[in-house]
Amino acid sequence: xxxxxxxxxxxxxxxxxxxxxxxxxxxxxxxxxxxxxxxxxxxxxxxxxxxxxxxxxxxxxxxxxxxxxxxxxxxxxxxxxxxxxxxxxxxxxxxxxxxxxxxxxxxxxxxxxxxxxxxxxxxxxxxxxxxxxxxxxxxxxxxxxxxxxxxxxxxxxxxxxxxxxxxxxxxxxxxxxxxxxxxxxxxxxxxxxxxxxxxxxxxxxxxxxxxxxxxxxxxxxxxxxxxxxxxxxxxxxxxxxxxxxxxx
Numbered sequence: 001x002x003x004x005x006x007x008x009x010x011x012x013x014x015x016x017x018x019x020x021x022x023x024x025x026x027x028x029x030x031x032x033x034x035x036x037x038x039x040x041x042x043x044x045x046x047x048x049x050x051x052x053x054x055x056x057x058x059x060x061x062x063x064x065x066x067x068x069x070x071x072x073x074x075x076x077x078x079x080x081x082x083x084x085x086x087x088x089x090x091x092x093x094x095x096x097x098x099x100x101x102x103x104x105x106x107x108x109x110x111x112x113x114x115x116x117x118x119x120x121x122x123x124x125x126x127x128x129x130x131x132x133x134x135x136x137x138x139x140x141x142x143x144x145x146x147x148x149x150x151x152x153x154x155x156x157x158x159x160x161x162x163x164x165x166x167x168x169x170x171x172x173x174x175x176x177x178x179x180x181x182x183x184x185x186x187x188x189x190x191x192x193x194x195x196x197x198x199x200x201x202x203x204x205x206x207x208x209x210x211x212x213x214x215x216x217x218x219x220x221x222x223x224x225x226x227x228x229x230x231x232x233x234x235x236x237x238x239x240x241x242x243x244x245x246x247x248x
Contacts, residue, residue, distance in 0.1 A: 003055040004106040007070070010047035011098060018043050031082045040078070045071050057109060066105045073101045128247045132188070135240040139180040139233050144173055147228045154221055180233035187237030188244070199230060 019040050026036030048070050057063045077097045084090040148155075179198065186194035 003052075003057070003109055004103065006051035006055050007048065007102045007106060008099075010051040011044070011102060014040070014044045014047045015098075018047075027078065027082050032079045034082075037075070037078060037082075041071060041075050044074055055109075062109055066109055070101060070105060074098060128244060131240060131243055131247065135184055135188075135236055136181060139184050139236050140177045143180055143229070143232045143236075144176055146232065147176070147225065150228055151221070151225060154217075154224065157217060176229050179229055180236075183230060183233035184237045184240065187234065187241055195230070195234065199226075202226060 020036075023034075023036030023040050027034045027040070030036075045067070048067055052063055052067060057066070077094055081090060081094045179202070182198055183195050186192060186198070
């Protein structure tokens, strides 16, 4: 675990804290011929070398093989990324590829077998953990669908011009995911006051929308959606809390 954490620390410090903006722009412009990419890889080389050293990996074939694989794979992955557009999916794919290499190297140097890995996973995936995962899954997309169906007859009362001014596409749905996820988290850690704070904060942000609208329908619609969302999340949260106590 120490080796994995050190390699991750080296990676994220080099990628996000020691990589200058002009290096990134140089990579985007010049691709594999970029001097900025060379400097970025050099920083990674130095930090990875330090990470392997402090992890207690003695100088030898495993040490230099791991260093070579991490640096070369990072170079190739970064070259691939320079040919992609600056979008979240490519950023996540880039980071996932780096992470896979780092985890694989850590497992190899720690001489972990497939059986020991599977045993660790099985030990982590307890009934309580799976119950918490299910709770978070339920309060996102399924809850969103239930709320949208519950409000369907009220949504139909808005004409097309009013719907066109609803705001960013899918933003409301994402806000609902975060909102219900936070409520569930607050309940599970025993901080119910956080739910009240969240409701108060949302009311402050929504107050301007309500105050500027002369049509009463929007105000009531927003209130209904918020109450549905909070009620659903609180119900799932309290259920998960009780199940946690039963399983303990």
